[in-house]
Amino acid sequence: MNMVEVTNLTKKFGSFTALDQINLEVRSGEVFGFIGPNGAGKTTTIRVLLGMLKAGEGEAKIFGKDAWADAVEIHKRTAFVPGEINLWPNLTGGEVIDLFVRLRGSGNKSRRDELIERFSLDPAKKCRTYSKGNRQKVALIAAFSSDADLYILDEPTSGLDPLMEQVFQEYVREAQAAGKSVLLSSHILSEVEKLCDRVGIIREGKMIETGSLNELRHLTRTQILLQTKQPVTGLEKMTGIHDIQDTENGLLFQVDTEKIDPVMRHLSSFGILKLESAPPTLEELFMHHYEGGSGAGGGQ
Template sequence: MTVLKTKGITKRFGKFQALDGIDMDVQLGEIYGFIGPNGAGKSTTIRILLGIIKATSGKAEIFGKDTWKKAVSIHQHIAYVPGDVNIWPNLTGGEVIDLFLKLRGDKNTAKREALIRRFDLDPTKKCRTYSKGNLQKVALIAALASDADLFILDEPTSGLDPLMEHVFQECVLELKEASKSILLSSHILSEVEQLCDRVGIIRRGKIIESGTLREMRHLTRSQIYVETKQSITGLDSFQGVHNLTERDAGISFQADSDALDPLMQHISQFGVIKLESAPPTLEDLFMRHYQQQEQSTPATGGITHG
């Protein structure tokens, strides 16, 4: 079941094209990672999904409803966490959480209390005294304590320490187990890689790649280190081998996925003593796309919208 869907979304700010044909979908019980450099269009897309701004063209739907025309009814079933939290400075953290839950009609105080303990938040302090990390905790607890069906999380761990990031990840996986859907926009690639079922990479207002990590990893390279009984020859001209360097008692290089089988057959002839292979990461994939785009696209000036 499709919970969120965009088709051909564009957005112009004057002459500036912020979004250029965004196609995206999030399924029931899925965690979808939405990543890209600053100014790529992530936040603009999210504002359209929240009904804050109207798309110039295209269609955006949540629960089968138009996000601009039916924003009020949609918001009854979604929870949103921004990366830059601004809340009432004279209210306590607990009062802010209660206010948001009351606005939604949620009355699960046990869940609220459990999350406050897990995130180690003192709810009695005024929000003006909180650090950025504690403000982020207030927003996260208010969202996670709700009974929403779709969670839109825009840089949700901004300001959190590593321990709290781990708590957040546990909570997101629990939401998935409860068949909730999550759109996660993040610049922490390891977080996206660990949590997400599918990933969409956006750059300059376009989705340049999307799919499961398994589907996307054929586009990147594994890091390989090998030591052999005899010196390996022929690797410098071997198709699919990159960044060949000598390291310690062996050779280190990157290899394209489709070159691994013939490459291993070639290396085995020299008597393998030690072989280490690190699988390609989402960061490798993201940086490779970014570099390819930089090489193929001339730099342009102008205003950027995140």
């Protein structure tokens, strides 16, 4: 079952097309990473899903319900954390958390207290005294205190220090283990790589590619560090080889992942003494799309 289904979603602001035929789905019990730079269309997509914007064309559904027409029903089962948090300045953090939890009609005090302790938040301080990171903690605590079926997180760790990012990741994994679904919009690629089952890449309002990390890695390169008994020749003439460097630790180069097999057969004739390969990171995959102009799947 899909918790979120977006089909051919288009949204224009005047003559500007913010979203152009977007398609994505978030399955039950999965963490879906929605990545792209600022201005790519992530937040606009999320606002349509939350019923804050009405789609121009296409469909956006959550729990099988229309995101615009059934927004009130959808919100009863959804927790949302935006990247920019504005809180009531004269309320304390604890009061804001309690207000959000009561509005949702769910949550328990022991869970709330546990989250406050884990995120190292002082709930007695007025919100006007909070840093950006502490305002973010208030929203995260309120979200994870509620018993939602879907968590929509838009740049949720903005302003958090690395220790708090780890705490956040623990609670995302806990939510998934409980069968919940998470739509995580982020440009922190290491975070997405650690947490997400599948990833969708958006660029200039268009989805470039969607799939698991393993499925997407065929689009980029693998780094090889090599030492051989005999000097390697002919490597630069092979297709799929990039950035050859002769370093003190050995021959360093990149190879298109789909070309690894013929390259390894060629290298074996020189007597391999040491070979280290590193799978491409999500950041490398991301930059491959964004530096490549049209990108895989036609990004323009």
